[in-house]
Amino acid sequence: MRRTHWSAAGFAVALLMLPAADASAHGFAGNRFFPATLQIDDPNVADELSLPTLTLNPPSSDQPSVEEFDISAEFSKRITENFGFSISPTWSRFSAKGSPTVSGWQNLELTPKYKVYVNEPHEFMLSVGVETELGGTGSKSIGADRVSTVTPTIYFGKGLGDLPDSWDWARPFAVTGVIGYGIPWGATNTTDGEPTTRPNTLGWGFTLQYSIPYLQGYVRDLGIGAPFNRLIAVVEFNMETALNRGGNGQTTGTISPGLIWAGQYYQVGAEMIVPVNRATGHGIGGILQLHFYLDDIFPQSIGKPIFGP
Amino acid sequence: MRRPTLILALPALLLGASAALAHAFLDHAVPAVGSTVHQSPAEVRLRFTEAIEAALSTARVEDAAGHTVSTGPAKADAGDRQVLVVPVSALPAGSYKVFWRVLSVDTHVTTGNFRFTVAP
Numbered sequence: 001m002r003r004t005h006w007s008a009a010g011f012a013v014a015l016l017m018l019p020a021a022d023a024s025a026h027g028f029a030g031n032r033f034f035p036a037t038l039q040i041d042d043p044n045v046a047d048e049l050s051l052p053t054l055t056l057n058p059p060s061s062d063q064p065s066v067e068e069f070d071i072s073a074e075f076s077k078r079i080t081e082n083f084g085f086s087i088s089p090t091w092s093r094f095s096a097k098g099s100p101t102v103s104g105w106q107n108l109e110l111t112p113k114y115k116v117y118v119n120e121p122h123e124f125m126l127s128v129g130v131e132t133e134l135g136g137t138g139s140k141s142i143g144a145d146r147v148s149t150v151t152p153t154i155y156f157g158k159g160l161g162d163l164p165d166s167w168d169w170a171r172p173f174a175v176t177g178v179i180g181y182g183i184p185w186g187a188t189n190t191t192d193g194e195p196t197t198r199p200n201t202l203g204w205g206f207t208l209q210y211s212i213p214y215l216q217g218y219v220r221d222l223g224i225g226a227p228f229n230r231l232i233a234v235v236e237f238n239m240e241t242a243l244n245r246g247g248n249g250q251t252t253g254t255i256s257p258g259l260i261w262a263g264q265y266y267q268v269g270a271e272m273i274v275p276v277n278r279a280t281g282h283g284i285g286g287i288l289q290l291h292f293y294l295d296d297i298f299p300q301s302i303g304k305p306i307f308g309p
Numbered sequence: 310m311r312r313p314t315l316i317l318a319l320p321a322l323l324l325g326a327s328a329a330l331a332h333a334f335l336d337h338a339v340p341a342v343g344s345t346v347h348q349s350p351a352e353v354r355l356r357f358t359e360a361i362e363a364a365l366s367t368a369r370v371e372d373a374a375g376h377t378v379s380t381g382p383a384k385a386d387a388g389d390r391q392v393l394v395v396p397v398s399a400l401p402a403g404s405y406k407v408f409w410r411v412l413s414v415d416t417h418v419t420t421g422n423f424r425f426t427v428a429p
Contacts, residue, residue: 026332026417028419030420031420031421031422051320052320120420165424168343213334216337216342217334217335217342217421217423218342218421218422218423219342219343219423220342220343220344221337221338221341221342221343221344264332264358264359290320292320295417296332296415296417299415299416299417300415
């Protein structure tokens, strides 16, 4: 993995040396700030970095049960004010009772994304993207797919701040969501020499959020002090339905309640991961993420789009 | 295990980034957001989480009918670059809404609004 070593070093140097541009990011739609949620991609296009994201997935329902631990990162960079891309490497370790532990890199994920529409008074944001898993870029040791998957995806976010005054208690709520159609780039996968067929999938999910900063800044100042005045309670519903080729409409997914603390330059998030059914797994997992707002840390350099204001 | 260690090294660099500035959020206001006061304030004070460019920041107060009741442009507090002050005349009992739009010193724009009530 010498190549990966140099890639990481080059990535770090590039972060510090990219030329200055001009503008600001952050996920605002009017008064609403959409934080970067841990599993469901938020609708904003921004200059940001999730590093690291540590995920202990719920054990699988296989016999013996397989435990997966992931360390991942995601770097997002705006090309223009509303168009950007993100790149996400993930290192995984799989362990099962009675079997040797295996580890390696998952396929690299690359996502160009465009923010189509923002309605500030109604705190609404809509984006489109193409999530792309690059087949063959991961480790054979963990069975990373040799086949790429392309997933055209729609992202949205809606804050409830436009509710009438009599609904003040509900105005700090917001919903974000995604829906994407996953298409394997070639129907067969010859990992381990065994031809397999992967189905097309519908990836869908949403988050329900309640923002203490919104409550105190726009609705009612309850005098909640630091650090609790920057907390956003969140529940993420992250689902995938297999649509064909033997998938039989099987849905797997997780429900993840947790908290995000959103500071001035970075946010920290933690969630519990609960599988929705036996096909997904059993038991409880967890996820922890440190996320940087590059537009605030480096407002005159990599926190700006490459082209535009 | 050295490979994931590389991933974990960069956060320390970013956490140590110096001279960082950020979006200005409303930290607190007087009268407080959503509060009810029993006497008209002489001014509305908005304190933000970051220093702001007062000359390029605005704020106004409207009554329930949408009429502007602030009596002049918002001005910076002489002793605190994080505070914007909006002058108002004596406000009769009623509901009022404060609208603000501020530019933080690193050129990030944020906006917001909130209500307060003057009770008899």
